[in-house]
Amino acid sequence: MRTNRILTLASVCSVGLSSLHATDPLPSWNDTAPKQAILAFVEKVTRSGSPDFVPEPERIAVFDQDGTLWAEQPIYVQLRFALDRVKALAPQHPEWKRKQPFKKLLTTKQDQRVAVTEQELVEIVIAAHAGMTTAEFEQIVADWIAAARHPQTGRLYTDLVYQPMLELLAHLRANGFKTFIASGGGIEFMRVFTERVYGIPPEQVIGSSGKTRYEVRDGKPVILRLPEIIFIDDKVGKPVGIQRHIGRRPVMAFGNSDGDFQMLEWTTSGPGARFGLIVRHDDAGREWAYDRQSAVGRLDRALDEAPSRGWTVVSMKDDWRIVFPE
Amino acid sequence: MRTNRILTLASVCSVGLSSLHATDPLPSWNDTAPKQAILAFVEKVTRSGSPDFVPEPERIAVFDQDGTLWAEQPIYVQLRFALDRVKALAPQHPEWKRKQPFKKLLTTKQDQRVAVTEQELVEIVIAAHAGMTTAEFEQIVADWIAAARHPQTGRLYTDLVYQPMLELLAHLRANGFKTFIASGGGIEFMRVFTERVYGIPPEQVIGSSGKTRYEVRDGKPVILRLPEIIFIDDKVGKPVGIQRHIGRRPVMAFGNSDGDFQMLEWTTSGPGARFGLIVRHDDAGREWAYDRQSAVGRLDRALDEAPSRGWTVVSMKDDWRIVFPE
Numbered sequence: 274m275r276t277n278r279i280l281t282l283a284s285v286c287s288v289g290l291s292s293l294h295a296t297d298p299l300p301s302w303n304d305t306a307p308k309q310a311i312l313a314f315v316e317k318v319t320r321s322g323s324p325d326f327v328p329e330p331e332r333i334a335v336f337d338q339d340g341t342l343w344a345e346q347p348i349y350v351q352l353r354f355a356l357d358r359v360k361a362l363a364p365q366h367p368e369w370k371r372k373q374p375f376k377k378l379l380t381t382k383q384d385q386r387v388a389v390t391e392q393e394l395v396e397i398v399i400a401a402h403a404g405m406t407t408a409e410f411e412q413i414v415a416d417w418i419a420a421a422r423h424p425q426t427g428r429l430y431t432d433l434v435y436q437p438m439l440e441l442l443a444h445l446r447a448n449g450f451k452t453f454i455a456s457g458g459g460i461e462f463m464r465v466f467t468e469r470v471y472g473i474p475p476e477q478v479i480g481s482s483g484k485t486r487y488e489v490r491d492g493k494p495v496i497l498r499l500p501e502i503i504f505i506d507d508k509v510g511k512p513v514g515i516q517r518h519i520g521r522r523p524v525m526a527f528g529n530s531d532g533d534f535q536m537l538e539w540t541t542s543g544p545g546a547r548f549g550l551i552v553r554h555d556d557a558g559r560e561w562a563y564d565r566q567s568a569v570g571r572l573d574r575a576l577d578e579a580p581s582r583g584w585t586v587v588s589m590k591d592d593w594r595i596v597f598p599e
Numbered sequence: 600m601r602t603n604r605i606l607t608l609a610s611v612c613s614v615g616l617s618s619l620h621a622t623d624p625l626p627s628w629n630d631t632a633p634k635q636a637i638l639a640f641v642e643k644v645t646r647s648g649s650p651d652f653v654p655e656p657e658r659i660a661v662f663d664q665d666g667t668l669w670a671e672q673p674i675y676v677q678l679r680f681a682l683d684r685v686k687a688l689a690p691q692h693p694e695w696k697r698k699q700p701f702k703k704l705l706t707t708k709q710d711q712r713v714a715v716t717e718q719e720l721v722e723i724v725i726a727a728h729a730g731m732t733t734a735e736f737e738q739i740v741a742d743w744i745a746a747a748r749h750p751q752t753g754r755l756y757t758d759l760v761y762q763p764m765l766e767l768l769a770h771l772r773a774n775g776f777k778t779f780i781a782s783g784g785g786i787e788f789m790r791v792f793t794e795r796v797y798g799i800p801p802e803q804v805i806g807s808s809g810k811t812r813y814e815v816r817d818g819k820p821v822i823l824r825l826p827e828i829i830f831i832d833d834k835v836g837k838p839v840g841i842q843r844h845i846g847r848r849p850v851m852a853f854g855n856s857d858g859d860f861q862m863l864e865w866t867t868s869g870p871g872a873r874f875g876l877i878v879r880h881d882d883a884g885r886e887w888a889y890d891r892q893s894a895v896g897r898l899d900r901a902l903d904e905a906p907s908r909g910w911t912v913v914s915m916k917d918d919w920r921i922v923f924p925e
Binding site: 451468512513 | 733820835843
């Protein structure tokens, strides 16, 4: 009886394990080198007894957002949000007609590109939202993201996320990784939807941020958004933001542009097994094709240095079976 | 056979559950009102179908450190660390002999109190460590905390943590809470030991911080600590730090001084079930007794307002069976 029970339990376990192995965790990835590299890396850092084993608390993976987790063409989603907000608020700010970067936003049509730097983007977003509480801002973003549609595809922005990356996030979490976003976008903007869309809770989002102030208004405490930028989470800012927020060097980093160079460099320069990956936008048919000359998501130096640094480069065209969720 | 197996599995499960129920999760707490309030609150926010149910991702609990998780008398642990560092570095900084707050540190004996504000403390700590990398700083703290002993008790500082609070942290985590530290102490100082001592990983530590810079030295990237304070996580800074780091209002907050007032206020003013608790130092025999007049951990306004705000006040003397781990 005792032996029987043990055998029965063992066979249940073995069925469970083999069906786990039979399921492809990355079905939207073609069976090319990047998928193999990801699976092999995760296996070697999680297998007990592996020389590359990484204890679970140290399994930190950081992801850029724009162009890495969701589409960033023709303009950053948050820039579109800011454009809508600036237009809505313009009657209360007559000075914006003469002041850059607001002037160029107000004279730009819905489907036109606007050349703004990442720094200008943050300035616009923060200036357009000064004087409101964090709770009010969250509500505005929530309302906007629930309805705003991409000008060319007509889809919700939150539907223009990369299916292969959603699978990758889930695969990493299933293997004990904590997944973080480290993006140049505004931290409070992203937090409104990252949990629902990516399964990433607000406390695992790192982004650019403005100054805030705690105050009690008529007995009710609020946190007020002030018109001052205190941190830009881009380029050399990314490792700084990662250290401040996580306090531990990531084991894996995923990006798509030169804005992610230092995040990839910092991550992959650590001791032990490390993994860096660049999503290359080379699929004009299903997404967009752009790299060295692009004003949005420019990829130049990181592409040149990827081979010598051992970073995996993913071709959207060749390595992804599916781009967006169907 | 099949029935037998199911019965056997069921009895295993039921033994497991009943032994779980029979185990007191807070054995170092006396069976007084605070313990009952904690257990009742956790039960009502975690029981499925409860009108006060809080979904797991929203179960955020924030803890002050000094005086709430470990002893802060006769001086903050980090001030003792800074004192040791300032003395070690003094030969390289002749100007400190004439400059406050360094001057008073250099002329203070090991077992003497030094009156410094929380702001001065942060200034000292950051100034004493400018120009080194985050990795170098971590090593210095790790070496110090492994050896430094409390001047009066002779125990390691990390042994002067409150056993009842360790049990509380574990009980909350067992019930799906994420536990965070939100302390006026330096974020990088605390992170060196919070995982080992409290089970709180570095990414769940919020604290005061200095400016840092990413740079590549001889091909090796480092994050450099600069002599500029950019955030003080005390008083009105606590809700600001919590919002910046977590992006979600906590459900439970634990403090011991007026420095925690706004954290408690912000937490307990949210909608739905909320819990605020103050550890009161009234046990001169086993710990220290201090409140309204103390230079360290002054507790005045928060004590006055606790009843009207519904905050639980813990008397170390009456409510804790054990103070420090044995």
